[in-house]
Amino acid sequence: MSSPASSESFDLIGERRAVISGAGQSDIGRRLYRDPLELTLDACLAAVSDAGLTTSDIDGLSTYPGGMETPLGFSGAGITEVHDALRLNLNWWTGSMELPSQLGAVINACLAVSAGLAKHVLCFRSVWEGSAQGNEGRSAVMPGGSPGSSYRASGFMEWLLPYSAPSAAMWIAMMANRHFHEYGTTREQLGQIAINARKNAALNPNAIYRDPMTMDDYLNVRMISTPLSLYDCDVPCDGGTAVIVSQIDTVDDLRKPPIQVEALGTALHGRPSWDQFDDLSTMAVRDAGSQMWGRTDLKPQDVQVAEMYDGFSFITMTWLEAMGFCGKGESGPFVEGGSRIARDGELPLNTHGGQLSAGRLHGFGFLHEACVQLWNEGGERQVSGNPEVAVACAGGGPMAGAMLLTQRR
Amino acid sequence: MSTEVPFRILPRVGKRNEHYWHGGRDGELRFQRCADCGYYLHPPTVLCPLCHSKNIVIEAVSGKAEILTFTINYQPWMPGLEVPFVLAVVRCLEQDDLRITTNIVGCDPEEVKIGMPVKVIFEAHEDEEVWIPLFTPDESGRP
Numbered sequence: 001m002s003s004p005a006s007s008e009s010f011d012l013i014g015e016r017r018a019v020i021s022g023a024g025q026s027d028i029g030r031r032l033y034r035d036p037l038e039l040t041l042d043a044c045l046a047a048v049s050d051a052g053l054t055t056s057d058i059d060g061l062s063t064y065p066g067g068m069e070t071p072l073g074f075s076g077a078g079i080t081e082v083h084d085a086l087r088l089n090l091n092w093w094t095g096s097m098e099l100p101s102q103l104g105a106v107i108n109a110c111l112a113v114s115a116g117l118a119k120h121v122l123c124f125r126s127v128w129e130g131s132a133q134g135n136e137g138r139s140a141v142m143p144g145g146s147p148g149s150s151y152r153a154s155g156f157m158e159w160l161l162p163y164s165a166p167s168a169a170m171w172i173a174m175m176a177n178r179h180f181h182e183y184g185t186t187r188e189q190l191g192q193i194a195i196n197a198r199k200n201a202a203l204n205p206n207a208i209y210r211d212p213m214t215m216d217d218y219l220n221v222r223m224i225s226t227p228l229s230l231y232d233c234d235v236p237c238d239g240g241t242a243v244i245v246s247q248i249d250t251v252d253d254l255r256k257p258p259i260q261v262e263a264l265g266t267a268l269h270g271r272p273s274w275d276q277f278d279d280l281s282t283m284a285v286r287d288a289g290s291q292m293w294g295r296t297d298l299k300p301q302d303v304q305v306a307e308m309y310d311g312f313s314f315i316t317m318t319w320l321e322a323m324g325f326c327g328k329g330e331s332g333p334f335v336e337g338g339s340r341i342a343r344d345g346e347l348p349l350n351t352h353g354g355q356l357s358a359g360r361l362h363g364f365g366f367l368h369e370a371c372v373q374l375w376n377e378g379g380e381r382q383v384s385g386n387p388e389v390a391v392a393c394a395g396g397g398p399m400a401g402a403m404l405l406t407q408r409r
Numbered sequence: 410m411s412t413e414v415p416f417r418i419l420p421r422v423g424k425r426n427e428h429y430w431h432g433g434r435d436g437e438l439r440f441q442r443c444a445d446c447g448y449y450l451h452p453p454t455v456l457c458p459l460c461h462s463k464n465i466v467i468e469a470v471s472g473k474a475e476i477l478t479f480t481i482n483y484q485p486w487m488p489g490l491e492v493p494f495v496l497a498v499v500r501c502l503e504q505d506d507l508r509i510t511t512n513i514v515g516c517d518p519e520e521v522k523i524g525m526p527v528k529v530i531f532e533a534h535e536d537e538e539v540w541i542p543l544f545t546p547d548e549s550g551r552p
Contacts, residue, residue: 142486152421159452161418162541163512165496166486173480174498181478181523225482225496275498275510276451280478 022051052255073132101395102363201353433540
């Protein structure tokens with residue numbers, strides 16, 4: 001690892017007053033048919049206990065997206081429900097979806113403890129999209145109407161739904177196609193993201209899909225929206241994830257060596273839109289990535305574990321480029337053959353199986369896995385060599401949040 | 410265009426966006442434009458993002474555009490949706506960043522290419538007073 005930043009710049013990088021002190025998850029399944037509040041609280045209590053704290057120590061609460069009725073299954077619980085269920089006494093709280101990605105809720109918590117508004121912030125994200133759609137397929141939870149419905153599209157969906165484009169799969173597919181066109185990226189290259197995720201999921205007892213996937217399986221599964229097939233899309237599931245963000249001064253109260261928040265990335269320099277963004281072959285990840293590296297002396301080659309959003313496989317490709325692991329347009333050759341991103345490769349990627357195979361825990365799963373790896377708790381899937389530097393990133397399209405994390409032993 | 414109008418989710422039309430969804434009644438693709446600096450604005454807004462002028466007028470463009478990217482969608486996301494169909498982002502020739510997401514119709518989806526010249530046509534939903542701007546290959550190419 002390179003030398004720490006000078007004390008002068010340390011003062012300016014406020015997020016370094018934040019650490020991650022605990023992480024937890026509920027049961028995770030394709031369809032659990034459990035009360036989503038129960039899943040949420042199971043994750044929250046697991047994280048509190050992992051940190052060696054009790055609920056009376058928690059004085060901050062943060063979540064994405066906050067309580068929401070629709071789309072069904074998208075939010076397992078909001079701030080108010082968790083606050084009351086655990087009878088917390090809060091000095092700071094927030095729940096919103098207008099954030100630099102799902103991890104924006106954790107980034108907010110880092111800022112809150114850095115500013116001294118709270119000492120221990122419980123951050124959670126829970127979903128029950130698997131149960132919500134039941135056996136009726138994805139259309140059961142998609143926005144919009146059906147023939148004869150009086151529903152009318154508004155907001156940013158006004159420009160998409162009348163063109164029968166209700167799903168991010170289609171918006172991301174158009175970006176992938178532009179990338180294919182400009183850089184010669186291929187489906188075989190894209191497939192390595194899905195195949196690598198499945199390989200890692202085989203070693204994760206909590207993953208949804210663990211059977212091996214071959215390149216033939218990948219290339220022959222049904223198309224969703226070219227060039228994205230079913231295996232390029234993450235799997236809706238039920239489950240909750242929580243982490244505790246603590247102020248660095250509380251280290252002595254904690255059960256485990258905390259994980260240092262080294263640098264954050266939250267930037268969005270282009271238009272905040274799926275189709276109006278200046279470069280259709282990348283996304284907001286571009287700006288969040290370069291901002292994050294501007295806040296640390298560490299370099300991309302110092303990263304030993306990368307947990308990067310794969311709601312759709314192509315998003316991970318854009319993260320690889322945005323994070324400087326390869327040049328712009330070079331993610332195809334970078335993942336070619338799959339050995340570089342394998343668990344024993346130079347950049348172990350999505351070591352839990354990502355959302356593609358471990359389930360769409362929506363952003364927080366990547367941070368949870370980065371923590372698991374930095375705490376050496378990965379069991380069979382643990383990356384060897386006691387990794388000390390990890391990135392966790394979430395978001396696609398006009399939302400991107402990046403976290404650089406370190407564990408100095 | 411087929412005589413039977415396909416199922417679509419229609420937009421909520423109001424004062425700010427009616428120029429776009431009603432223009433097809435007169436066969437025109439219309440956008441907001443800044444009367445001071447000439448910049449076309451889309452999606453509709455209340456002031457020019459470049460010069461902050463509120464002197465905004467509605468103008469028709471040629472309806473000629475170029476495909477920036479596209480996808481052939483096979484997934485039946487909604488009941489009543491016929492697949493496959495082409496979703497695309499097109500750039501109007503009048504301004505580099507004047508883009509809309511739309512459908513490409515009137516050709517085999519497999520024939521659609523990035524860079525292809527296209528021109529606007531309108532799908533009328535007369536009862537609902539909505540005319541959806543769609544695009545179709547422009548055999549004449551770029552002007």
